[in-house]
Amino acid sequence: MKFGKKGKLSLRYVRSFQILDRIGPVAYRVALPLALAGVHDVFHVSMLRKYIPDPTYIFDYDPLQLQKNLTYIEEPVQIVERKDQPLRNQTLPLVKLVWNNHAISEAPSELEEEMRIKYP
Structure with a gap:
């Protein structure tokens, strides 16, 4: 690219x-x-080029909020896409969710009604 x-x-x-x-x-x-x-x-x-240290340069990142057992809570941030998956006798409504600490390209498709139950 x-x-x-x-x-x-x-x-x-x-x-x-x-x-x-x-x-x-x-x-x-x-x-x-x-x-x-x-x-x-x-x-x-x-x-790649060799990095010459610059004391004024700071990497920008969002630190994870870890719990005591070194896990973190994942929550949906937004719905990126909605679509209906046709099957033989019915259609399944799917949503593509963006989760916190994940890229948009990693957004999985999940059933809309399960997402509404888990995250009202």
């Missing part, structure tokens, strides 16, 4: 991202923001 431009004018370097883990001897997994959700998060070392 070209970062917003095509051809020779495409960006070769976007900005600094946090390295999550080392996949192999020459591959790294990088934490990408939601705006770059369509980009694969594993990069070859030749595509």
Whole structure:
């Protein structure tokens, strides 16, 4: 995916991202923001630049509110899409929900009536 431009004018370097883990001897997994959700998060070392520390730079992230047993509560944030799934004799109303601490691309389809019961 070209970062917003095509051809020779495409960006070769976007900005600094946090390295999550080392996949192999020459591959790294990088934490990408939601705006770059369509980009694969594993990069070859030749595509990365060395980070020169800047004391004024702060990573922006929302910390999780963990409970004592190291779990967190997931709640639906919004309904992204509604659709009817036709079956042979009936149609099932489905909704696609965005959960807190998850990307929109990870939104699963669930039965609408079950969601109304669990989250009125």
